[in-house]
Amino acid sequence: MRLLLIEDDRLIAEGIVSGLKKLGYHVEHCTTQNQATSALSTDTFQLLILDLGLPDGLAIPFIAKVKSAGLDAPILVLTAWDDVDKKVAALDAGADDYMVKPFDLRELEARIRVLVRRHQGRQSDELQWRNLTIDLATQDVRVDDEVVTLTRREWLLLKEFMLNPKRILSREHLESVLYGWDSEVESNAIEVHLHHLRKKLGRTLLRNVRGVGYILNQDYQGKEA
C-alpha cells in the first residue's frame, strides 16, 4: 500500500514514515506542494496525508485542486492544535478526515485503515474469501477457523491478493509490494514466497497465468483440496 506524506517537519515525518513502514506501508515523503504535485503526477497512491501548516501555505486550495483533478484517494489532513479551525475549511475542500497534532501513531494507523477500507467499500478489517479470512489489524490468518502463521513477506503478498481478488497480479507488481518499486531483487524470491503460501494455505490457493502473473484461484477449497 502506497501512501504519500506531505509534511515539512522532518522529525514528525521521520516518525510517521518509520512507524508506517514497519506495518508494511510504503510511504513516500515530500515537504512541499510542488513536490507533492509532481509525485502525484508520476505515481499513484492509496492515500494522502497532508499537513495543513506547510510553509508554502495554502493547503486548502491544494486539496481542492487535487480533488477536482480527479484524484480519488482519500486525504487525511494533519493540523496543529492551535489552528484547528482550518480543519473545517479542509474538510469543505474535500479532505476526508483530520487529526490534531500531536497524535498517537496507533491512532494514525487506525484512521488510515478506516479511510482505505471505506474507500474500497469494505465494512470491517476482516477480509474473507472462500474458506480464508485475514484480519488487517492483527495480521491473523485463518483457514476454516484454523489459525495459520505467516511471515512478513508472506503476509504482505496474501494481503495484496485478498485486496485484489479477481485480478491478475504481475510479478513486478508483487515485487513492488514487498520492496517498493525500486526493487533490487534479481531472483525468484517472489516465487519462493508464493510457494510457501501455497504450502501453508493449500496447493490450490493461487493460479498462475503463464507469462502474466498470479491470481486467487476460484476453485480454492482450503488447506487440503
Place this chain on the structure above:
Amino acid sequence: MRLLLIEDDRLIAEGIVSGLKKLGYHVEHCTTQNQATSALSTDTFQLLILDLGLPDGLAIPFIAKVKSAGLDAPILVLTAWDDVDKKVAALDAGADDYMVKPFDLRELEARIRVLVRRHQGRQSDELQWRNLTIDLATQDVRVDDEVVTLTRREWLLLKEFMLNPKRILSREHLESVLYGWDSEVESNAIEVHLHHLRKKLGRTLLRNVRGVGYILNQDYQGKEA
C-alpha cells in the same frame, strides 16, 4: 500514561509529580497557560490536571478553548478552599471533575483512574482476558485465581497489553510506556521485561510479530500450557 499538570505552586506540584510517577504515570508539569498550550501542541496527554488559581488567571476560558479545539482528554481541576465557587464555572466550561485542595494523593489517583476509565469507555477497573485478570485499582494480577506478583515495569507492560488486546504494540511504543517518549534506552530492556512476564504468566502469553512488535496471544492457556 501521560498526564499534564498545570500548577504554579512548586511544592504541591512536586508532591503530585513524584507521587504519580511512582504509580507509573508520566507527568509533565508546567506553571502557566502558555506553557500548557505549547506542551499540548507538541505532546499528547491522556488527562489534564489544572489548578484554577493560576497566576495568569482566566483558567475558565482556557478550559473552554482547549475543549473546543477538539482535545478529548478529560480535565480535572484543582481549586482552593476559598474559591470553590469557581468549580461550577469550570465544570460548565467543560472540566470533567474537580478536587478541593488539599487532598489525599490516593484520592487524586482514584479520580484519575475513574476519568481515564470513563474516557476509554470501560465499566470497571478489572480487565480480563482469557485466564488472566488484572485490577487497575489494586494492581492485582491473577491467573486462574492465583495471584502473581509483578514488578513496576512488568505491571506497566502487562497493563498496556490488556488495554490494547488485539493490537500489535511496537517496541518503541512499549518503550514510551515505560520511559515516556524521550526514551534514551539503547538496549533490550523491553525484551528482558517481557521475558520475565512470560516466565511469571506463561510462555504463551505474548506472541511476537517479527519486525513489528508484540501482541497478546489468542492461544494463551495460562501458566502452564
Place this chain on the structure above:
DNA sequence: CGTCAAATTAAGGTTGGCTTAAGGCTAAAA
C-alpha cells in the same frame, strides 16, 4: 520433442529475538 516459464528444494547468510548473568541503581530498613 524442445523450449521456456514456473515450481520445488536445499543451502547460506542475515536479522531479530531470547536467554542469562553481571553490575548498578534506588528505596527502604537499620
Place this chain on the structure above:
DNA sequence: TTTTAGCCTTAAGCCAACCTTAATTTGACG
C-alpha cells in the same frame, strides 16, 4: 548514614526464523 534487598539495565552469546539465491525438476505449450 550505611546497609541491604529488590529491581532495572546492559551486554554478550546463542538460537531460530526468515529471506535470498541458485540449482534442479516439473510441466505447459508450441
